[in-house]
Every structure is written in C-alpha cells, then in structure tokens.
Amino acid sequence: MRFTIYQAIGLLSLVSVSLSRSLPEKRQTSVAAWVSTEQNIALSSLFRNIGSSGEFAKSADPGAVIASPSTSSPDYYYQWTRDSAMVFKVLLNQYINGNSSLETMLKEYATESAKLQKTSNPSGSYTTGGIGEPKFYVNGAAFTGGWGRPQLDGPAIRATVLTKFANMLLDAGETSYVTSTLYDSAFPTNSVIKADLEYVANYWTNSGFDLWEEVNGQHFFTYIVQYRALVEGAELANRLGDTGAGTYYTTQAAAIKAKLPSFWSSSKGYLLATLNTGRTGLDCGTLLGSLHGNGARGFNVYPASSPEVLATVKALVDSMKTLYAINTASGAPGVAIGRYPEDVYDGVGTSTANPWFICTLTTAEVLFTAAKEFTAAGSITVTSVNQAFLQQFKSSASSGTTYAAGSTDFTSIIAAINTYADTFVATAQLHAASNGSLSEQFSRTDGSQKGARDLTWSYASFLTTAAARAGTIAF
Numbered sequence: 339m340r341f342t343i344y345q346a347i348g349l350l351s352l353v354s355v356s357l358s359r360s361l362p363e364k365r366q367t368s369v370a371a372w373v374s375t376e377q378n379i380a381l382s383s384l385f386r387n388i389g390s391s392g393e394f395a396k397s398a399d400p401g402a403v404i405a406s407p408s409t410s411s412p413d414y415y416y417q418w419t420r421d422s423a424m425v426f427k428v429l430l431n432q433y434i435n436g437n438s439s440l441e442t443m444l445k446e447y448a449t450e451s452a453k454l455q456k457t458s459n460p461s462g463s464y465t466t467g468g469i470g471e472p473k474f475y476v477n478g479a480a481f482t483g484g485w486g487r488p489q490l491d492g493p494a495i496r497a498t499v500l501t502k503f504a505n506m507l508l509d510a511g512e513t514s515y516v517t518s519t520l521y522d523s524a525f526p527t528n529s530v531i532k533a534d535l536e537y538v539a540n541y542w543t544n545s546g547f548d549l550w551e552e553v554n555g556q557h558f559f560t561y562i563v564q565y566r567a568l569v570e571g572a573e574l575a576n577r578l579g580d581t582g583a584g585t586y587y588t589t590q591a592a593a594i595k596a597k598l599p600s601f602w603s604s605s606k607g608y609l610l611a612t613l614n615t616g617r618t619g620l621d622c623g624t625l626l627g628s629l630h631g632n633g634a635r636g637f638n639v640y641p642a643s644s645p646e647v648l649a650t651v652k653a654l655v656d657s658m659k660t661l662y663a664i665n666t667a668s669g670a671p672g673v674a675i676g677r678y679p680e681d682v683y684d685g686v687g688t689s690t691a692n693p694w695f696i697c698t699l700t701t702a703e704v705l706f707t708a709a710k711e712f713t714a715a716g717s718i719t720v721t722s723v724n725q726a727f728l729q730q731f732k733s734s735a736s737s738g739t740t741y742a743a744g745s746t747d748f749t750s751i752i753a754a755i756n757t758y759a760d761t762f763v764a765t766a767q768l769h770a771a772s773n774g775s776l777s778e779q780f781s782r783t784d785g786s787q788k789g790a791r792d793l794t795w796s797y798a799s800f801l802t803t804a805a806a807r808a809g810t811i812a813f
Contacts, residue, residue, distance in 0.1 A: 434506070710809055
C-alpha cells in the first residue's frame with residue numbers, strides 16, 4: 339500500500355510548514371460518542387468489501403477481501419494476503435464474542451486461502467515458495483506484474499486467524515472439517531493452516547518485503563507475527579497428534595524469538611523496523627507487530643507495555659509532531675501519525691507523504707493495550723528505557739521506581755495514558771469523512787482524505803482500537 343521499489347527509488351527529506359489558519363472543527367461529538375457510532379459504520383464497511391456478497395465486492399470470490407473499491411489512482415481492487423488476514427482477525431473476534439453467523443464467512447475465507455496457496459505465481463508454486471505471494475486478483479488469479487515479493491508476514495497472520503478458528507471448531511466438536519480442510523497431519527499437506535505453518539517455518543530466514551511493500555530485508559513486524567503463528571501452530575499440531583510438526587514449529591519459533599532482540603537499538607533508544615536499511619528505523623509497523631505478535635494470550639515478546647515498545651511510541655510520535663502541518667495547526671486534537679518519517683508515498687505516487695488512519699489509530703491501540711497490561715500486572719516499573727515515555731504523565735518518574743496498583747500515582751498514570759490515547763482517536767475522528775468513511779491517508783496540510791477510499795484495513799484498525807479502548811484485547 340503501495341509504494342514499491344518499482345515506482346521510485348530514494349528518500350526525500352520533508353520539512354513541514356505551519357498552517358496559517360486553524361483546522362476546521364468537524365468533531366461535533368465526544369470521542370466516546372464517535373467511537374460508538376463509528377463501530378457500526380466500520381463493521382458494515384468491512385462487509386461491503388468482502389466477496390461475493392459485499393456491495394463493493396460482487397465480482398470477488400466468496401471470502402476474498404478487496405483492499406479498497408478504488409480501481410484507479412490508486413488501483414487497490416485486489417486482495418492482499420496480509421490485509422485479508424487483518425480483516426478476518428476482526429471478524430473472528432466478532433465470532434468469538436458470539437456472532438455465530440460469521441462461521442460461514444470464515445469457512446469461505448479458508449477456502450479462498452487454500453485456493454490462493456495453490457495458485458502458481460511469480461513467487462513460486464504451492465511447494466516452491468508461492469505461498470509468500472502478497473497480492474492476487476479478486477477472483478483468485480495470480481497477479482504477474484512487477485511487485486515487492488515475496489512477503490512473509492501474510493501467511494503467518496492468516497495461520498494465526500485460522501488456528502484460533504480451528505481450535506474453536508474443535509471445542510465445538512467439528513473435528514472432521516478441521517482435519518479435512520484446516521489442518522491435516524499429512525506431509526506434504528493439503529490443508530490451509532499446515533501449508534502456511536510449513537511455509538513460515540521453512541522460509542522465515544529468507545529476506546522478504548516489509549508490510550509496506552518497499553524494503554527487502556529482515557523486519558520486526560514479519561518476525562514477531564511469524565513467531566506467534568508458530569507458537570500457536572505448534573499447540574494445534576500437538577492437539578491433533580502431529581507432534582513431529584509441533585516440535586519443529588516450536589524449534590523455529592524459539593529461533594525467531596532469539597532474533598528479535600537484534601531490532602533493539604540502544605544507541606537510538608527504540609526498536610528498528612528493519613535491520614540495515616539506512617533509514618531512521620522508526621515505523622508504525624513496529625507498533626503493529628507488537629499488537630499482532632502478542633494478542634490476548636501474550637507471549638511476553640515486546641508487548642505493548644514493554645519498555646522498548648513504549649520508547650518506540652514516543653520516538654515515533656516525536657518524529658511526527660512537526661512533520662505534518664496539521665499537527666501544529668490551531669485546534670489539532672493530537673498528533674497524526676504516518677508510516678515512517680522518510681515516507682514519500684502520497685496515496686497515488688511519490689511526492690510528500692501523509693498521515694494514515696491505520697497508523698494514527700494503531701498508536702492509540704498500543705497505548706490502550708499498554709494501560710490494560712499494566713493494570714493486569716498490578717504495577718508500573720520505570721526503567722531507563724521507558725522513563726522518558728512515562729515522564730510525559732508523571733514528570734518525576736525515575737528509573738527504578740515502581741508504582742503499585744491502588745496507589746494514587748498508578749491510577750493517575752493509567753488515566754493519563756488512556757487520555758493520551760484518545761487524542762489519537764480524536765485526530766482520526768477529525769479527519770474521517772462526515773459519513774464515517776475512512777480512506778488510506780489524510781492530507782498533511784488540510785486533513786482531507788487521500789489515497790484509496792474506504793480502505794478495508796483502515797476500518798479493521800478502527801475496530802481493534804475501539805475494542806482496546808473498551809478494555810478488550812484482540813485474540
């Protein structure tokens with residue numbers, strides 16, 4: 339999404355200018371009221387973009403997720419493995435919370451995923467790396483144009499979604515569907531989850547393109563979602579008696595976990611998105627990795643409340659404060675967040691980049707999640723790494739201090755973090771369309787919507803943020 343090395347090479351140094359006028363005041367309700375209203379809009383907007391019953395996806399396969407209805411400037415009328423998995427994470431959360439009607443759609447997603455896995459494409463065939471192909475036509479046909487491929491994160495997130503779905507079906511006694519479609523113990527496999535897990539386990543050491551489809555290398559986001567997929571996949575394999583695979587997945591997960599600390603830069607004081615890129619390394623993809631690599635179970639690998647992630651939040655927000663004119667304009671409720679400071683993708687081509695709804699909302703989601711994790715842990719400990727972040731809420735916070743739940747300091751810090759998170763939600767609220775529509779980006783100068791309209795991932799990001807705001811962490 340979708341500035342690739344095939345479109346442009348190089349980075350621009352961007353300097354923002356202050357607006358000479360205030361931003362228009364479009365927010366006529368509180369953040370809480372807007373979130374309540376927007377949840378229904380966002381969920382219905384997801385369904386519009388899912389084939390073949392969705393209003394904007396009539397020509398798409400059942401279970402296929404179109405990235406956007408936009409077919410030109412930019413053309414996002416395709417299905418991406420990663421984006422689709424992100425959307426179905428949201429729908430699976432709805433299913434977990436009692437919406438049993440979504441079971442058919444989840445099974446259609448599994449069927450479409452199996453179809454894509456077996457579609458030969460420029461990344462390879464079913465058994466030679468084709469599962470890492472990032473993008474397909476909405477009818478499941480291979481996209482053969484130039485692109486940043488392979489991308490190793492999509493199969494991992496898809497495996498995470500379908501693994502949870504499989505476990506729920508097993509709990510309900512639907513063993514035959516699971517073992518015939520989702521996970522068989524055969525090798526080579528003919529099942530969608532095991533195919534993804536085998537791909538992740540065997541290809542994770544390879545280089546691939548990042549979630550923004552621009553840089554070929556080793557990425558924090560990719561590694562951490564791969565780690566989670568293999569940990570949970572090993573548990574499913576063992577549950578179904580495929581213990582040899584379970585052991586292999588566990589071994590590969592441990593190897594990925596051992597690699598993750600290499601993304602911490604002690605000299606810069608934050609987690610790097612990609613190793614050895616020449617960029618600053620600041621990227622909202624790192625925050626997305628923390629959220630989607632942990633989830634409700636949590637594996638204590640850079641969760642939202644970890645000192646390293648909170649230090650990265652502060653560094654990313656600081657880098658954006660004066661980058662976009664709308665952030666320094668009178669009336670700005672908070673800081674709009676883009677993908678990374680050096681970004682040049684403007685939603686159509688390359689010029690000056692803009693903030694994204696995904697990134698602005700993800701920043702809020704990390705903060706809400708961190709507050710919940712601190713509350714569950716019963717304390718906040720200040721370290722040299724998270725000190726600067728926590729001093730935003732208590733200026734006297736110093737390394738080595740612990741604030742226990744029930745204390746005045748703990749309560750005030752948690753409240754302040756949640757209030758701070760709401761400033762990012764308020765920023766998204768201000769720049770959302772009056773009918774609740776969310777595009778990919780919004781203008782750095784006046785907040786008008788840019789890039790692909792009705793971006794499906796923008797709606798998914800809003801919904802996971804709203805859940806985190808309500809105190810719920812996605813699975």
